[in-house]
Amino acid sequence: MACFDNGQSIHGATLGWLSGNIEGKTQDGVACRGKWEILSTSDASGSAQFICEDGSYGSASFSYDRAKPGTIWGRGEFNASEAFQVWGGRDLIQRLQLAGGHFDQLCDALNGLKERRSAL
Numbered sequence: 001m002a003c004f005d006n007g008q009s010i011h012g013a014t015l016g017w018l019s020g021n022i023e024g025k026t027q028d029g030v031a032c033r034g035k036w037e038i039l040s041t042s043d044a045s046g047s048a049q050f051i052c053e054d055g056s057y058g059s060a061s062f063s064y065d066r067a068k069p070g071t072i073w074g075r076g077e078f079n080a081s082e083a084f085q086v087w088g089g090r091d092l093i094q095r096l097q098l099a100g101g102h103f104d105q106l107c108d109a110l111n112g113l114k115e116r117r118s119a120l
Helices: 092-098 103-119
Strands: 002-004 009-016 019-026 031-040 045-052 057-064 072-078 082-088
Touching: 002 072, 009 031, 019 045, 057 082
Parallel strands: none
Antiparallel strands: 002 009, 002 082, 009 019, 019 031, 031 045, 045 057, 057 072, 072 082
């Protein structure tokens, strides 16, 4: 899940272990594909790059939770100018349901979670 500062989002899935593929779609139905990889297991960090069918592209840096495999968060840039946040994890579906089923609401809910974590 990528949440853009302008309220748009991309949702999809990642596959792999230590590196793998990304597949997703924008809210407008544009397909995006890319690659991700863990850069440092000691720092629990990685990076991802993707390109969409309409020629748009992006990259992100992320951290991951060693205790919850597949749980990641980070930031990136789309088309080298538009910032976004990226989130991933097995509990995203539960968070989506709690947010009312809309990806834009999920982005708001995830941002709220991040703010609560930083306040601790």
